[in-house]
Every structure is written in C-alpha cells, then in structure tokens.
Amino acid sequence: MAFEDILGYVIIALVAGFLLGWLFVKAQITAIEQRYKADLERWKAESAAEIRKDSVNRSRSTLKGKIAEQMAPLLPSFGYLPADARFIGSPVDYIIFDGLTSVADEKGSSIRIVFMDVKHGSATLSRTQRIIKKAVEEKAVEWQTLHLKDDQ
Numbered sequence: 001m002a003f004e005d006i007l008g009y010v011i012i013a014l015v016a017g018f019l020l021g022w023l024f025v026k027a028q029i030t031a032i033e034q035r036y037k038a039d040l041e042r043w044k045a046e047s048a049a050e051i052r053k054d055s056v057n058r059s060r061s062t063l064k065g066k067i068a069e070q071m072a073p074l075l076p077s078f079g080y081l082p083a084d085a086r087f088i089g090s091p092v093d094y095i096i097f098d099g100l101t102s103v104a105d106e107k108g109s110s111i112r113i114v115f116m117d118v119k120h121g122s123a124t125l126s127r128t129q130r131i132i133k134k135a136v137e138e139k140a141v142e143w144q145t146l147h148l149k150d151d152q
Contacts, residue, residue, distance in 0.1 A: 065120035069093050072118045080114070091128050092117045 072093070073082035084100045087093060094116040102108030115136055117129055125133065135141070 061121065065118075065123065068120045069118040072116075084111075085116075091126075091132060094118070 069089070070087065072078050073080070073085045078085075080096045080098055081101050084098055085094050085096045088095060092115050094114075096114040096116055097111050098114055099108050099111035103111055115132065117125060119125075
C-alpha cells in the first residue's frame, strides 16, 4: 500500500472521528439543555405557588396595618379621646389635638398637638416620618393664617 493511500485513510478516519465526536458532544449538550429546561420549568411551577402565597401574606399584612391605623383610636392603648384625633394617613397617620373636646365644651383652655403614626408588627418609621419626628422634637413648628380676599 502506498503512503498516499494510508494518508487518505488516516484523513478519512480523522474526519469521521471528528464528525462522530461532534455529534456525540452535540447530543450531550442537547440532553443537558433539556434536563435544565425541565428543572427550570419544575422550579417555576413550585415557586409560583410560594410567590403567590408570599404575595397574599404581604397583602394581608398591609391590609391589617391599614385596618389597625383606622381602628387605633378605638383601642384602649390609644391614650387619647378619639374625638380629638384626626386621621390624615400620610405622611403621618394622625394629628391629635389633645384636649380639643374639653375646649369645645368650654371646660378647658389649652390643647397639646401630637403627631402619631400607627405601626403594625415590626414596621418602623419611614425616612420621611423620621425627619418629621425630628422637626417636631426640635420644635421646628409654626402657625400661619392665610387671609383670602373676595376678589381672589
């Protein structure tokens, strides 16, 4: 057999080996992709229920907080007459004019103004609420009266 014939067979064998190797690797990659796609779809199906449950729990917690905010004046721990409280909701929940009922009934002559935010569970003040609290504590509060004219 001539050297050229052997070289031809070797080249054919190399090409055939390369082709078979490429087909084998491609089949392995396809199998891996399918396995991971199946795992991903299973994870999505399993997680969707957990995500929905978490969403419902968060919604429920928010709703409980909103109810607690509205019902706070009726609770014994509120500490003020409900008639003296004004719900504003944002940025704080209540402004309480402590003693207003007595003043209106002409039994008192002074009030104390209290800013109150109602929190449920482990909730904390927002950044804005912390800044408002600091302003109140530093007595950065004032009174203004705006007089409107009839032609305005």
